[in-house]
Amino acid sequence: MKTRALLACLGLLALASDARAADKPLTIAIYAPNAPFDSGTERFAFINRLAQQVTSAAGVPAVGKAFARFSDLEAAIKSKQVDFAVIDGVYLAQKGVPYQVLATATTGGETSPKWALFSSTASRVDELQGKRLSIANAGPRDAEFASNALFDGEVQIAKFFASKAGAPDLAAAIAAVNLKKADAVFAPEAQGKGLKKLFEVRDRVPNPAFCEVGSGLASDLVAKVKAAVLAHGAAGPGLDGWKASSAEPYRALAGRMGSRVRRPVMVEPEVVRIEDQDVLVPPAMEPGLPELKTLYWQPTQ
Amino acid sequence: MTYGLLRAVASAAAVMVVLAGAGQRAAAEGRSGSDSAGQQSLTDGRKALEADDFAAAEAKFREAISLDPKLNDAYWRLAAILYGKKQYAQSVELLRRAPDQIDVDVREQLGLALYKTANPPPAEAVRLLEDVVSKRPDSYAAQLQLGQHLLKSEPKRAANAIELYLKHRPPSASNLDAQIHMVLGTAYVYSKEWDLAQKEFEGLLKTKPNDMTAKLMLGSVYVGKNACSQAISLYERILSEASRQPSIYYNLGTCYLREKRAADALREGELYVKAKPQDARGHLLTCDALYEQKNFQRALSECQSAERLDQVNGSIKGKVGRIYLGMKNFQAAQTYLEQAVAGAKASGQGRDPEILGALAEAYAAVKAPRDKLNSIGDELASLTKDPKALATAGQVYFLAGNDEKATSALNAALAAEPNNLVARAGLVRVLNRRAGVAVEKGEVGVAYQQLSEAVKLSPEDLMTNRNLGLVLLMSRKNSEAEAVLQRSLRKVPNDMVVNRMLARAQLQQHKTTAAMATYEKAAQMALRTRGPDLAAVYAELGPMYTEADRLDQAISVLETAVKEAGPSPLATVAQRNLTLALFKRGLSKMRDPKQSDAALDDLSAAAKAPRGVLTAKELAAVSCGEAIAALKANKISQAEDAWEQAMKSGGDNACTFRPPYDKLGTRFFVAYTQYRDSGSPAKREGAVKLFTQLVTKTTGGTADWLRALLRSGYELLGYDFYQRSDEKRAGQFLASAAKVQAKGDKRELEHNLAVIDVFSGKATQAEKVFDALGARPCEARLNLGILHDRVGESKKALELYKQARACGVHAPKLAEWIDVKERLFGGTP
Structure with missing residues (x-):
């Protein structure tokens, strides 16, 4: 009796799940504070257009949802309110790339723009010592991102700068420098208009990624959605398209965020060589001579 | 000589019998008187005949017979007149009515007339004529007719009859002598009395130098007596007549062939065939010429044409068989030759040694049972008086592998005909083969005896x-060998084998320069054929180059030798x-530090010699060479492998070293190689242990060197x-290093110890050491920079990094560090 009841419950659950899949639209979220959007409105419009694209191109109803804090996004994912998400590249690297990356957004056709350090007041990096660094709050390891990934481990921002001015997004961080509320900001090179570029970051920083964050999504559905996203060419402003991608560039960025330890170098000792040229005494070896018997001229028959 | 001419001569002779005989017989018989009317008519007829009035004579003889049918003389005289008028049947009818049928004149005239009544002539006619000449040899007309009759069937008797004709013919008949001599010469030709025939035709040509028939016949005589140079000379002078007398082509071609001028023979043969396509002889001549030229396919075609035209001639099968033999179609050869032999037997012809020899050759080729060959050999050997047959028997026995019998037969042939070239050559071959058997058995002395005998028979062979x-x-009789080979070389200066053996003889006498030159000459010839010939010459020449330190050349020719030798x-x-x-070149190159890689290549190649090429000891030595070369070329792994191979082949004493290394032995070198192996600290530890032991066992410079090594x-x-x-x-080993009392610079050791200090919390102490070391080693600058970086002195660090880079440090990320710092801080201090 108990078993029958359990089976009945499981059957109801399955039905409910199927019904949800059939009726409920997909939720595509966005959390991308380092993306080059001028405002939250622009970011929200972007995700809605993307959801429409998925709806029309993949034939799957979808809705867009924007998040301003990573903790909200994480909570929504945890509570299965989100199926796909456009996730900030820096944040994704800081989290160790826990989601399946399907595509990377492009800016000016590139998936990983060059970043640089901009200032409105200083003309050299060392002039910034003791000044304020503006930075978009993306995740829990933003300082490591700045010190190690952007400054290549050469500058520990906590020591070098007097303070770090956190901003909700990149536009706000840049605006803080423009408004002299801060002295410097790291941003993609295209975003530093009107500011002085002091330092070019050696390695590029990947743009936001389109990730599959929901669990149990059918593979054909994921494929349809991915295809629809990749086909979403005129996605801008800010992000202008998508390219198929993987977790690799985000993992590389995560690697660069680690602190640098410079290990002293040993001198490889020279080996002691045998300088003498004639070391061996070769034995006497007699050359062989072919048998002569074979040269006997046998009279032919 | 034509039959027409012969007939004319015979008829004229028959008439002359009457003319000449009339007076003689009458005188002899004493019948000159006139007893009766018949007798008177007979006398009148004889007178008319003497006056060459044949019509009157005929009338008178008829009258005499009608008047007196017993007048026997009237019958045969009238018959002679009728014979002259070619009324042979009337003549025969008249003579059969003659009263004295046994009278010689009647029988003579009957024989002559009867002979003409049929073709072939009735046997009775021949019998009558033979009877007449036996009873009265001076019956020249009968002799002449008989001579004509027997010309082809019994030419000797024919010649005899014509000789008697010439002896007894009346002088009045001398005007026919030229023609009769022609007939006589022809009879001589048929009876192969070449000299007599030659005399006849030469006599005719003296009187009539342009007599073409005589010339042709004389040519036939020359051909017949095998005087081909004379025949060729004669025929070439009358070649323009050949279109009218195609026999010229044939006879000239035959002689060309005998004189070994096959191409000329072929040309004449073909002309003859063109002129007389239906004459099998032309095809046979062409076939023989083509056979001589070894154009077997065309020869076969011509012989087959001949066979179609002349199916009686059994010798054609023999020729076809020989052609198939030449074409190596041994089965067909066997078939034809067997048919030829069987045909010859069936027709009662003698055994043809040439055909039997060819059949034996075919049997040998098809590996027929030896019995068959021996049987042919026995058959030929039974012809004990025929040197040619005996020589062939010897050859056949040779084919059968029966050298004993071959020797007997060939010796018998030579005994019968000491200059029999075939027998002599055959015996030389047999002796060579017997010597070869002795060589195989290692009985060089026996071989020498056999060959000495062969040399006596044919010194130039x-x-x-x-x-x-x-x-x-x-036999190591090198100088004698050289003399013999030099002699041979005069005949065949470009013989590769003779040159090679001569070079060996010179080499074994230490005539190095001469030997090398001779080998090089042999090589020039061997290069045309390549393969094992070239391999053998180069295999012997190569070591001479090696000995002369012409190592590149030695290796080049020996590499070719290996390639050309194949699997032999x-x-x-x-x-x-x-x-x-x-090996030698590798050791030589090892003396030049710039050629250490090349040395290693050579020694590696030497060490890779296939199994069996070197003894274990030699292989050990070569492997030692490879190991040392690999060490010098810094190919440590290869050196380790080579030492392993050396130890496997020769154990601890695999290599012999020069002092002072001789005291350290192979094991030291193995340890030294492990010391050089940067990939295995364990091996280095093992090496260090051995060095520690050896240090205690050595003194002086060697001990110092070992301490430095330790x-x-x-x-x-x-x-x-x-x-x-x-x-x-790392710290422990460096501390051990510091304790070794070795001579030499210690700055690197101090530096590396300071690096360890950094990890031991003694950064300040390390900083002092790095600072004190300056840029020796360069890494001290880098490490000092790192220490400054650690305390946030980026600019100072940058400066030190740049000094390190300028000094030559190749730290992996140094360039990046400098780049970032320079971009951050503008490169200014």
């Missing part, structure tokens, strides 16, 4: 002399000599473990 030279070489046993010798040359070993171990991030063990 190349095979014998070459084999004798070889046997002398094998020669390959082992060539490979050994190549290995020795490579300290270096510890230092390298320290470095190895540091690279593996095992700073603790």
